Amino acid sequence: MAAIIFPPSTTTKITHAFLSPLSPDPPKSPIPPIPSFPLCKTPLFPHNPKLTQTPHPPLSKLPSHPTLLPRTNPPSPNNLGPISPSSDFFSLLHLSVHYADVELAMAVHAAILKHLEDTHLSNSLIVAYLKLGRPSYARKVFDEMSRRDVVSYTALISGFAKLAREDEAVGLFFEMRESRIEPNEYTFVAILTACMRVSDFELGFQVHALAIKTGYLGCTYVSNVLMGFYGKCGCLSLVLKLFDKMPQRDIASWNTVASCLVKELMYERALVLFHDMLQTDNFRVDYFTLSILLVASAGCFALMAGRELHAHALRSGFKTNLSVNNALIGFYRKCGSVKDAVVLFERMPVKDVITWTEMVTTYMKFGLVESAVELLYRMPVKNCVSYNALLAGYCQNGEASRALGLFCRMVEEGIELSDFTLTSVVNACGLLMETKTSEQIHGFVLKFGFGSNDCIETALLDMCTRCGRMADAEKMFHRWPLDQNNSIIWTSMICGYARHGQPEEAISLFCLGQAEGTMTVDEVASAAVLGVCGMLGFRVIGEQIHCHSLKSGFMSDIGVGNATISSYCKCGNLEDGIKVFNNMPTHDVVSWNGLMAGHILHRQGDKTLALWMQMVAADVQPDSVTILLIISAYRCTKSNLVDHCRRFFRSIKSTYNIEPASEHYASLVGVLGHWGLLEEAEQEICMMPREPEASVWRALLDSCRVHFNTAVGKRAAKQILAMEPQNPSTYVLVSNLYSASGRWHCSDMIRGEMREHGFQKRPVRSWIIHQNKIHSFYARDKSHSRSKDIYSGLQILVLECIRAGYVPDTSFVLHEVEEHQKTEFLFYHSAKLAVTYGLLMTRPGKPVRVVKNIVLCGDCHTFFKYVSVVTKREIHVRDTSGFHCFSNGRCSCKDQW
Incomplete structure (x- = not known):
């Protein structure tokens, strides 16, 4: 039961109902709790504004009444005995609340009705009914009162606010x-x-004005509660203005401002506020202060600041x-x-379900899946x-499969x-990207009526796109009500x-959403569109999105x-990428991975390392991903560092507690193969602790x-075809291998097999962006509106x-075709x-x-070298x-790609 601290000049009789040692001290919160009114006989709040300006004494200095503590079980409503006006109705009402005994409260109520009306008793009865979860009874008592005071109204307003x-x-x-x-x-x-x-x-603003007028601000x-109100409404400037003008602050004041700053992602400023608090008012922090500042430290990845807070907590x-x-x-x-x-x-003496769940989440974040599973089954609750x-x-x-299995078990x-x-x-x-499974889960969600939830519906649309159900995704998108916030669904x-290989449609949809004003470019949308821009170049x-992000914070x-x-x-634009990285207030592993991937894209392996x-x-x-990037970096170093790569690969498990996956082995094989160590690469595959996937052989x-x-290549091709007989890209690789070595007959056989199986080679496509429009081209393509000019x-x-x-x-061209x-x-x-x-379309210079969506062929690579000479222009191609x-x-790749 929350306690209220009275002004020292208020001569109020504090009964046992107010200060019960069985109730824990109320925690310090950023927003003061709605007051719980004690059951007392004298007016709690005599109207004297001056009294409210005086400092409140600490709770420990308030008088207590140990003689009123209950020593036995509360009396039964059927065994109250004769009740007289001198009976301590207040103590009985307290007992009814303490033991959640509604019948006792009703019995006291009945006894009170037999005597003359007492406003203070009625107020106490209202409070008791509210605490017992009977707001309708409390309202009835209130409605039947002939004389109401500020306590009557405040108690009911407070109770109704608590009960939503x-x-x-x-x-x-x-x-x-x-x-x-x-x-x-x-x-x-x-x-x-x-x-x-x-x-x-609007109403809160009016109440603020009334508080100023009546002198209660x-x-x-x-x-404190005004700052909490403005913080929830997103008016941080008003919160800070109120805080600066406060004549007297308590720890809840500082906590409120800190929580508002954290809510607005102003983590560094919240940490600065903490140091100001220690220096200015010399407050002793409470558990809420430390908790909110730890959130701020995590938000800006301030490891040292967090460690200092840990030490301060100790x-x-x-x-x-x-x-x-x-x-x-x-x-x-x-x-x-x-x-x-x-x-x-491990050192925590007391743990609750939140502690255990936090650790499950922690293990999962670092990829320690089995540790997380073991911890969940050890959880006592x-x-x-x-x-x-x-x-x-x-x-x-x-x-994904284990997630589905767990979900089935939960059901x-x-x-x-x-x-x-x-x-x-x-x-x-x-x-999982399985169409049938996605349809079953989709049906389950709709059957149980969760389809109207915005987050779930967005996840369903995302699932449809991942599982190749683009038609279903588009139907869901077009069914979305226009009067709702469309930003999330547009972003999805x-x-x-x-994700479905339709970046042009993605950019077109983004531009349409901007033109119609139905899409708000928030943090999620900005990150999504930036991803598409990177994919398309x-x-x-x-x-433009970068500028918008800077202006919007x-x-x-x-x-x-x-x-x-x-x-x-x-x-x-690697230079600007580096600038963004250097200007970021904090970095996580994805930040480092992104910049390293950029260096690898520009074939700067040494800078990556x-x-x-x-x-x-x-x-x-x-x-x-970091490990994969480091292995890949050895492929584009200036000198052969294969021995370094081998040593790094052998240390992945012991040093970084990361089990090498198929993609790591594929990258290692690519490094060995790049430096011509094909037999060693094949041996590495054969020594893998588990069955290699097709990507490794590829x-x-x-x-x-x-x-x-062709000798090693034939063995690799045999393995791939056995694993992925339906993958046309494998046949193309094998065919190109035979063509490059002059074995045209074998190349013809492979292409013949492709035709027999009905396989088609993935269309090779190149595109260029001009005047904010994507212009795509295929081999011998004449569909472009300027095709005549292009061919000429x-x-x-x-x-x-x-x-x-x-x-x-x-x-690489089929041998049976004439030379011309x-x-x-x-x-x-x-x-x-x-x-x-x-x-043709860009200005000289x-x-x-x-x-291009595949690797640049050798002839195009040679051709563009000469183009850069005869046109005196730079040609940038990303494959x-x-x-x-x-x-x-x-060429910047030095003919090694």
């Missing part, structure tokens, strides 16, 4: 004003709390405080220090949130299913198009910062094509390059058409930027191997 009956609370407040009863400080706390819960800014409680006697320890686990998880989180968890943490962790770690065992549960299992279906659909829109969001880095790097050393020095825990086959090694220009360009020394390389036809095929490759269009910058007859 804010409209009734507001109505009572207006009724009280009409009755000309002046509010006191507790009335302001109650009505402002009601305004806060319904976010009624100087009361710390009222200012010095201040919070070593065993459950809330602080739970916040510390969350802090260490977000800052990437799993060891500190584990040590803290589990709830829906605990299972949800495991479910979401499975999704985060790509364990069978009757565990509560929340919106978060269903969102997670829908996400698991998306990861844009991501779906991008859409430099202009990427820069989104760059403090680490997800937006990471997406901006990736976008710039993929658009060929140097960045890796900086990441190690910054004590950032690497993840699986990496070997691709290296065999580059080095014309290309013919002239070819002749100029031949004069400069260019000799077409027809080694071979050159025809070569001249009208998609990349050549795109580059020619760029040369400007670089031409083209993106699946990285960037090629052709300038003055040379």
Whole structure:
């Protein structure tokens, strides 16, 4: 039961009903609690504004009445005995609340009705009924009172606000004003709390004005709840203005401002506020202060600040405080220090379900799936949130099948299913990418009536795009009500198009949403569109989103910062990507991965390894993607560092506790193959601790094509065809291998098999962005509106390059085709058409930027060298191997790709 601190001059008799040693001290919260009114005989709040301005004495100095403590069970309603006016009705009402005995309260009520009306007794009865969860009884007592005072109204307003009956609370407040009863400080706390819960800014603003008029704004409680109200309404400037003008602050005042700053993602400022608090008012922090500041430290990845707070908590006697320890686990998880989180968890003397669930989430974040599973089964008490943490962790770690299995078990065992549960299992279906399974889960969600939930419906749309159900996704998108906030669903659909290999549709939808004003570009949308811009190489829109993010303050969001880095790097602007990285207030592992991936795209393996050393020095825990990038970096170093790569690969498990997956082995094979160590690469595959996947053999086959090694390539192809007989890309790789080594007959046989199975080669496509429009080209494509100009220009360009020394390389063209036809095929490759269009449409001296969806062929690579000479223009081509910058007859890849 919350206690109220009275002004020292208020001569109030405090009964046992007010100060019960059985009730814990109320926690310090950022927003003062709605007052709970004691059961007393004298007026609690005599109307004297001056009294409310005096400091409140500490709770420990208030008088107590040990003689009134209950020693036996409360009397039965049927055994009250004769009740006289001298009976202590207040103590009996307290007993009814303490033991949750509604019948006792009703019996006391009946006894009170036999005597003359007493306003204070009626007020106490109202409070008792409200605490017993009988608001209708309390209202009836209130309605039958002939004389009501400020306590009567305040008690009912407070109780209704607590019970989520804010409209009734507001109505009572207006009724009280009409009755000309002046509010006191507790009335302001109650009505402002009601305004806060319904976010009624206009009414709260009027109450603020009334508090100023009546002189109650100087009361710390009222200012605190006003700051909480404005903080919830997103008016941080008003919160700070109120705080600065407060004549007297308590710890709740500082906590309120700190929580408002954290809510607005102003983490550094919240930490500065903490130091100001210690220096200015010399307050002793409470557990809530430490908890909110730990959230701020985690939000800005301030590891040292968080460690200082940990030390401060130990010095201040919070070593065993459950809330602080739970916040510390969350802090260490977000800052990437799993060891500190584990040590803290093991040393905690008391743990609750939140503690255990936090650790499950922590283990899952660091990929320690089995540790998380083991911990869940060790939990003494589990709830829906605990299972949800495991479910979401499975999704985060790509364990979609296990997530579905856990969900089925939750359904069978009757565990509560929340919106978060269903969102997670829908996400698991998306990861699994099985159409049938996604349809079953989709039906389950709709059957149980969760389809109207915005978050779940967005997850369903995302699942449909991942499972190839684009038609269903588009239907869901177009059914979305126009009067609702469309931003989330638009963002989800844009991501779906991008994921499904339709980036043009994604950009078109984004532009449409902007034109119609139906899409708000928030942090999530910014990150999503930046991802699409990077995929397409859409430099202009990427820069515009970056500017929008700077103006909107989104760059403090680490997800937006990471997406901006990736976008710039993929658009060929590595320098700006580095600037964004350096300007970010904090970095996580994704930030480092994004910049390292950018260096690899630009074939700067040595700089990638140097960045890796900086990441190690910054004590950032690497993840699986980091390891993959480091291995890939050895492929594009200036000198052969295969021995270093081998040593690094052998240390992955022991040093970083990451089990090498198939993609890591495929990358290692690619490194060995790049440096010509094909037999060693094959041996590495054979020594794998588990059955290698097709991707590993495909990496070997691709290296065999580059080095014309058909012996090893044939064995790799045999393995791939056995694993993926339906994958046409395998047949293309094998065919190209035979063609490159001059074994035309074998190449013809492979292509014949493709035709027999009905396989088609993936269409090779190149595109260029001009005037914010994507212009796509396929081989010998004449669908473009300027195709005549493009073909005429290309013919002239070819002749100029031949004069400069260019000799077409027809080694990859089918041998049965005439020589002049071979050159025809070569001249009208998609990349050549795109580059020619760029040369025609851009101003002289400007670089031409083209993106291709497969690796650039050898003839195009040679051709563009000569183009850069005869046109005196830079040609930038991004293919699946990285960037090629052709300038003055040379390529940045140094002919190694």
